[in-house]
Amino acid sequence: QVQLVESGGGLxxxxxxLRLSCAASGTIFRITHMRWYRQAPGKQRELVxxxxxxxxxxxxxxxxxxxxxxxxxxxNTVYLQMNSLKPEDTAVYxxxxxxxxxxxxxxxxxxxxxx
Numbered sequence: 001q002v003q004l005v006e007s008g009g010g011l012x013x014x015x016x017x018l019r020l021s022c023a024a025s026g027t028i029f030r031i032t033h034m035r036w037y038r039q040a041p042g043k044q045r046e047l048v049x050x051x052x053x054x055x056x057x058x059x060x061x062x063x064x065x066x067x068x069x070x071x072x073x074x075x076n077t078v079y080l081q082m083n084s085l086k087p088e089d090t091a092v093y094x095x096x097x098x099x100x101x102x103x104x105x106x107x108x109x110x111x112x113x114x115x
Contacts, residue, residue, distance in 0.1 A: 002026040002099045009093060009109030016113070017083045022095030022106050024076040032098040034071050034078035038091035038111075048093070049080060063089075085113045 008020040024031065035050040049059045049069035057069055068081040078095055090113050095106040 002028060002097075002102070002104050004095055004097060004104050004106040006093070006095055006106040006109045009111045011112045011114065012085055014085060014087055014113055014115050016085050017081070018085065018111060020080040020082070020093055020095075020109060020111075022078045022097070024097055024099055024104070027100070028076055029100050031073070031076060032101075033096075034069075034098075035096040036069060036078070036080045037094045037096055038089075039094070039108075040088075040091040043091075045094070051078065082111070085111075087113045087115045089113050 003025050004022055006022045008018060010018060012018055032053050033050055036048040037045050038048050039045040047060060048063055049067055051057045051069045051071050066084045071078045092108040092110050094108045097104050
């Protein structure tokens with residue numbers, strides 16, 4: 001069994017920064033993609049950023065140039081550095097990791113950006 005534990009959410013003023021972390025633990029043989037999604041109230045969950053096992057990254061247009069996804073394979077952890085935060089970034093952020101060819105989701109962490 002695999003568990004994902006997220007941390008790093010919180011309340012920040014517009015223009016501020018936060019760093020989210022998602023650590024995978026358990027019986028892990030291989031981690032392929034690692035992604036961050038978010039879901040704002042009344043909206044569908046959307047992909048924010050992803051990173052492959054080879055380090056290739058992709059971002060939603062709305063966060064390009066402000067967010068950076070990275071991973072530490074030794075720690076089985078994915079990060080999301082969020083800079084220049086805007087009120088529209090307010091959402092619950094979820095990590096999604098493909099471990100041993102199975103999809104796992106974190107419990108979600110709230111990010112609130114005040115104007």
